[in-house]
Amino acid sequence: MLYDKIEPLLPKVQKPARYTGGEVNMCAKDPASIAVRFAFCFPDTYEIGMSHLGMKILYHILNKNPNFYCERVFAPWVDMEKELREHDIPLYSLETFTPVKDFDLVGFTLQYEMSYTNILNMLDLAHIPLTWKERDAANAPFVVCGGPCAFNPEPLHEFVDLFMVGDGEEQILELCEHYNAWKQRGGTREEFLLEMANVNGNYVPRFYESEFSEDGKFLGTKRIRDDVPEVVKKRVIPDLDSADYPDKIIVPFTEIIHDRVMLEIARGCTRGCRFCQAGMLYRPQRERSPEKLLELARKLLSSTGYEEMSLSALSAGDYSHLPELAKKLVEEHGCNRVAVSLPSLRVDSDVSDTLESTQQIRKTGLTFAPEAGTQRLRDAINKGVTEEQLRSTVRDAFSKGWSGVKLYFMIGLPTETDEDLDGIPALAQATLDEYFAIPKEVRQKGLRVTVSASSFVPKPFTPFQWEPQNTIAELQRKQMYLKDKLKMRSVIFNWHEPHLSFLEAAFARGDRRLSAVLLAAFKRGCRFDGWSETFNFDNWMAAFADCGYTCDQFAYHRYDLNDPLPWDIIDCGVTKDFLKREWQKALDAQVSPDCRKQCHNCGMREFCKGVCGK
Amino acid sequence: MRMIAEFEKLGRMSWFSHLDLQSTMQRALRRAKLPVRYSQGFNPHVNLSFATALSVGLNSTCEILDVEMEAEISPEEFVEKLNAALPEGLKCHKAALIDDKAPALMALMKEAEYTIKVKGIDLTEKVDVLRNSEEILTEKRTKTTTKTVNIRPMIHDLSCSFDGETSTILAVLENTNANCLKVDLFMQALCEGTPFSSVRTGFYANGQRGRIPLFEAGAGTLK
Numbered sequence: 001m002l003y004d005k006i007e008p009l010l011p012k013v014q015k016p017a018r019y020t021g022g023e024v025n026m027c028a029k030d031p032a033s034i035a036v037r038f039a040f041c042f043p044d045t046y047e048i049g050m051s052h053l054g055m056k057i058l059y060h061i062l063n064k065n066p067n068f069y070c071e072r073v074f075a076p077w078v079d080m081e082k083e084l085r086e087h088d089i090p091l092y093s094l095e096t097f098t099p100v101k102d103f104d105l106v107g108f109t110l111q112y113e114m115s116y117t118n119i120l121n122m123l124d125l126a127h128i129p130l131t132w133k134e135r136d137a138a139n140a141p142f143v144v145c146g147g148p149c150a151f152n153p154e155p156l157h158e159f160v161d162l163f164m165v166g167d168g169e170e171q172i173l174e175l176c177e178h179y180n181a182w183k184q185r186g187g188t189r190e191e192f193l194l195e196m197a198n199v200n201g202n203y204v205p206r207f208y209e210s211e212f213s214e215d216g217k218f219l220g221t222k223r224i225r226d227d228v229p230e231v232v233k234k235r236v237i238p239d240l241d242s243a244d245y246p247d248k249i250i251v252p253f254t255e256i257i258h259d260r261v262m263l264e265i266a267r268g269c270t271r272g273c274r275f276c277q278a279g280m281l282y283r284p285q286r287e288r289s290p291e292k293l294l295e296l297a298r299k300l301l302s303s304t305g306y307e308e309m310s311l312s313a314l315s316a317g318d319y320s321h322l323p324e325l326a327k328k329l330v331e332e333h334g335c336n337r338v339a340v341s342l343p344s345l346r347v348d349s350d351v352s353d354t355l356e357s358t359q360q361i362r363k364t365g366l367t368f369a370p371e372a373g374t375q376r377l378r379d380a381i382n383k384g385v386t387e388e389q390l391r392s393t394v395r396d397a398f399s400k401g402w403s404g405v406k407l408y409f410m411i412g413l414p415t416e417t418d419e420d421l422d423g424i425p426a427l428a429q430a431t432l433d434e435y436f437a438i439p440k441e442v443r444q445k446g447l448r449v450t451v452s453a454s455s456f457v458p459k460p461f462t463p464f465q466w467e468p469q470n471t472i473a474e475l476q477r478k479q480m481y482l483k484d485k486l487k488m489r490s491v492i493f494n495w496h497e498p499h500l501s502f503l504e505a506a507f508a509r510g511d512r513r514l515s516a517v518l519l520a521a522f523k524r525g526c527r528f529d530g531w532s533e534t535f536n537f538d539n540w541m542a543a544f545a546d547c548g549y550t551c552d553q554f555a556y557h558r559y560d561l562n563d564p565l566p567w568d569i570i571d572c573g574v575t576k577d578f579l580k581r582e583w584q585k586a587l588d589a590q591v592s593p594d595c596r597k598q599c600h601n602c603g604m605r606e607f608c609k610g611v612c613g614k
Numbered sequence: 615m616r617m618i619a620e621f622e623k624l625g626r627m628s629w630f631s632h633l634d635l636q637s638t639m640q641r642a643l644r645r646a647k648l649p650v651r652y653s654q655g656f657n658p659h660v661n662l663s664f665a666t667a668l669s670v671g672l673n674s675t676c677e678i679l680d681v682e683m684e685a686e687i688s689p690e691e692f693v694e695k696l697n698a699a700l701p702e703g704l705k706c707h708k709a710a711l712i713d714d715k716a717p718a719l720m721a722l723m724k725e726a727e728y729t730i731k732v733k734g735i736d737l738t739e740k741v742d743v744l745r746n747s748e749e750i751l752t753e754k755r756t757k758t759t760t761k762t763v764n765i766r767p768m769i770h771d772l773s774c775s776f777d778g779e780t781s782t783i784l785a786v787l788e789n790t791n792a793n794c795l796k797v798d799l800f801m802q803a804l805c806e807g808t809p810f811s812s813v814r815t816g817f818y819a820n821g822q823r824g825r826i827p828l829f830e831a832g833a834g835t836l837k
Contacts, residue, residue: 003626008809010629010671011670011671016629016630016670016671017629017630017631017634019629020626020629021626022625022626022627022701022702022703023701024641024642024645024699024700024701026701251638251641253627253630253634253635253638254630254631254634255634255637302645302647303645304641304645305640305641305642305643305644305645305699306641306644307640307641307644307658307659336644337652337658
């Protein structure tokens with residue numbers, strides 16, 4: 001067994017528990033009785049991957065079916081990679097220590113662009129050929145991908161057999177069923193993929209072709225045979241209550257990033273922030289009922305023993321039954337010392353009641369994301385919140401005993417000026433003022449206002465999808481400008497080097513030419529690009545040069561409103577007309593109110609009739 | 615009132631740290647719905663400790679958990695319920711109720727016993743030499759310092775047998791709050807660089823008539 005070969009390596013690596021599995025609630029099956037074996041690969045470390053809700057859901061759904069066995073694979077950290085390579089041990093699954101190359105289907109979840117080199121590295125460590133062409137020749141497992149980055153699949157087209165676009169709950173089961181039937185009956189790999197291409201939500205890149213002009217302009221992607229769809233429509237689960245959700249989840253031994261029960265209260269968001277890709281991709285907004293959530297909470301807490309539970313959604317504060325749900329959860333589980341936390345609170349959510357009931361159990365940090373400093377820019381990005389809303393929320397929080405507040409901003413947003421930047425220190429000052437306006441006896445000591453500024457990355461399927469990213473030099477200038485203005489007592493300013501965002505911008509809106517760049521970067525040793533200790537910008541720049549491109553030509557490219565876009569082959573439900581209208585409104589600094597108040601005809605009503613606007 | 619419970623940590627379970635064991639046991643106790651006592655304050659946790667720490671990668675059949683109880687429950691029921699909530703490789707053997715005021719297990723602990731296996735080498739002679747030495751000077755290395763220590767006084771019992779394939783060493787080493795000889799350092803003195811596998815197989819306290827198992831010593835203070 002492979003474990004015997006792995007064990008001697010473990011004393012040589014950090015955090016060996018990343019590599020040994022065996023956790024509580026891990027699914028154990030006899031591989032001999034299984035029809036389809038699915039390796040669920042997360043292209044980052046164990047601690048990150050195990051914190052991902054989508055993986056927990058799909059792991060549960062696949063393993064509920066007695067014919068399928070889903071096992072987990074994570075990217076080994078560089079120390080373990082070295083050991084595996086030195087001892088010629090192939091990448092393996094944590095459940096049964098089976099080499100990944102012995103699985104039927106190898107699935108990767110695409111959560112962020114800067115994990116792409118890890119995908120290639122993991123395939124390489126698994127001794128699986130990197131490209132679909134080589135895999136066809138070697139009859140290696142199929143490589144399938146899903147997740148938000150599958151909405152612009154093109155930069156990965158050479159490496160992936162099949163992309164699954166949209167909600168995965170039904171799709172992943174259909175994939176395994178079709179695979180099983182194909183395996184039983186026998187046939188070519190192309191036959192299987194052709195069949196899959198005709199199942200809603202599946203994109204098989206080999207059946208499509210991109211065209212470029214001589215001077216390198218993208219001219220469009222078209223199907224090369226007429227028995228595959230022209231455009232791939234994303235999948236939508238209409239009713240979350242009827243969708244399967246795990247009643248038990250794996251409890252890791254070693255601490256992970258989100259080490260708690262995650263209760264997905266809603267999917268999608270009605271706010272329509274113009275920079276936010278998730279807000280567009282996960283439309284329409286759907287909620288789980290409080291009854292269903294209370295039942296799930298009960299089962300999950302009892303099967304895991306977790307002492308903390310977070311209510312998860314793109315905008316948890318917008319959940320229609322939030323006060324009622326929070327109150328009941330606290331009533332039912334507070335006596336068992338369960339803390340209920342609410343991430344992703346919006347400044348303007350009606351948080352007062354909710355804060356009060358969660359605070360009874362445990363104080364968790366308060367985070368607000370005004371995103372931009374001035375009202376004009378907040379209106380332009382449709383964040384809509386006002387300074388008075390922020391003030392009243394922090395006032396409320398400070399008077400209820402919080403003393404630490406985090407404020408998140410973005411810099412490099414379209415239409416941003418230095419005046420907008422000045423609004424950021426002004427909001428930090430307003431937060432300080434609110435704190436000091438509260439009598440000394442009432443407020444908690446230890447005021448701390450953390451201001452974080454991330455660099456804006458334009459993303460597909462948003463009203464800013466045509467826009468170039470700010471140059472690195474411009475972003476650095478803005479960071480220094482803010483650093484200087486945020487030298488204030490009790491205020492901490494955080495920012496990141498913009499180089500990573502620069503690459504992210506290239507890959508987010510990139511086209512098929514980036515497959516070659518990705519391969520070159522991998523060959524030059526790039527991996528774990530999202531980690532500052534392993535990120536190597538020079539190697540990346542060299543990889544672009546190897547292929548005759550520059551990163552600038554992708555990240556700084558401005559598409560014309562009428563240009564074909566690399567992601568036009570995917571239909572995410574939101575129409576281009578809507579995005580164009582929103583872009584114009586951004587230029588005019590006009591807000592589009594929450595779509596629960598007013599429909600803006602984004603296209604979802606037509607796309608999935610009856611689900612949206614209920 | 616407190617419950618002490620002996621458990622094993624083997625195989626795949628040996629690779630997570632002592633800190634991880636703390637949260638793992640806390641969650642297992644919660645899953646088992648055992649009436650354990652929590653600390654006061656904003657971050658309540660189960661009042662739980664272990665006889666001593668176990669290094670990452672080391673197997674053990676004799677670890678002891680010490681947890682404060684809110685309500686009385688029989689040791690048999692405790693073992694049964696806890697085992698139903700523990701993963702393979704973590705298994706509770708026995709438990710005993712003790713008084714809140716009973717001394718901490720660490721205060722009673724004198725020695726730890728290790729069963730060490732080395733493949734392909736007959737170590738009986740080397741072990742005899744070590745046992746008959748009056749002084750064993752060994753370099754104790756940490757990240758920043760190296761110092762020479764005499765480990766002989768900390769080796770309390772030592773024997774070895776060879777079955778033609780594997781040498782099996784039984785070593786009882788000092789393990790108190792003040793002085794603790796780790797199995798790695800002992801093996802460094804015996805045969806540095808040779809691969810070995812070891813299992814911690816016993817903890818001992820001083821009884822009236824000499825060495826007694828720590829668990830019995832702890833349970834002996836039953837109210």
